Amino acid sequence: MRRFRLALFTLFVAAALASPALAAGSNPGVSPDEAMRVLKAGNARYVEGKPQHPHQDRVRRALTAGQGQHPLAVVLTCSDSRVPAEIIFDQGIGDIFVVRVAGNVAATDEIGSMEYAVDHLAAPLVVVLGHTQCGAVTAVVDNAKLPPNIAKLVAPIKPAVDQARADNPDAAKDVVLRAAITDNVWQAIDDTLRQSPIIREKIKDNQVQVAGALYDLDSGQVQWLGPHPDQAKLIGAKKGPAAKSGKKGKKPKKSEE
Numbered sequence: 001m002r003r004f005r006l007a008l009f010t011l012f013v014a015a016a017l018a019s020p021a022l023a024a025g026s027n028p029g030v031s032p033d034e035a036m037r038v039l040k041a042g043n044a045r046y047v048e049g050k051p052q053h054p055h056q057d058r059v060r061r062a063l064t065a066g067q068g069q070h071p072l073a074v075v076l077t078c079s080d081s082r083v084p085a086e087i088i089f090d091q092g093i094g095d096i097f098v099v100r101v102a103g104n105v106a107a108t109d110e111i112g113s114m115e116y117a118v119d120h121l122a123a124p125l126v127v128v129l130g131h132t133q134c135g136a137v138t139a140v141v142d143n144a145k146l147p148p149n150i151a152k153l154v155a156p157i158k159p160a161v162d163q164a165r166a167d168n169p170d171a172a173k174d175v176v177l178r179a180a181i182t183d184n185v186w187q188a189i190d191d192t193l194r195q196s197p198i199i200r201e202k203i204k205d206n207q208v209q210v211a212g213a214l215y216d217l218d219s220g221q222v223q224w225l226g227p228h229p230d231q232a233k234l235i236g237a238k239k240g241p242a243a244k245s246g247k248k249g250k251k252p253k254k255s256e257e
Contacts, residue, residue, distance in 0.1 A: 032209035035125035042090035055092025074117035077129040103136030106188040131215040160184035193234040
């Protein structure tokens, strides 16, 4: 009986591998809008306590091992253990390409990883996901004394904190922190678009969308911020040093979807 079951499983996997419709992570033709719809629907299930845990079985594992990865999105998010991207978007193996680093900053390693996902793996959507109560942003707001390596890591956050303070003079710390967390999402997108000609060109060719988002640790809900308010200007920019916070001009409206 055991051999019979193994034979059946082997036949099933072989058939799945041969079927384009069931191929691992096969997302040819998936638009950025459709990719975002999938992530929004997954987060809604997670918030409602009705996750489906898709693509997490041994069949999916076998398919991705045999067919490779074709994620529908790349998510740059924080290393905070309370922000597991696959769980909060209710996705599985091969569905999203996750880049995690404290403070969801976009420096060389992170940008290079995102470029790999959109250029080599053809992911149509890039999400920069910040979150409430971010420790890295808090450290910068507090002007905390940090060990050298951590100080270098969070340095890209400082322009966002400066922007939040400028926009909220004399405000309480919690107000500045909330603003800085949002501004840090814009800063990471700003840094990415300024330093990645690959991603800029993908946006120009309508192959990729880049969107900001915020995750609420308490509710579990992802709040979608949309594209960078200065995206049109940024995708025309040449590679250069990170600018002061890219949040210039009118903020896009937040979506509760």
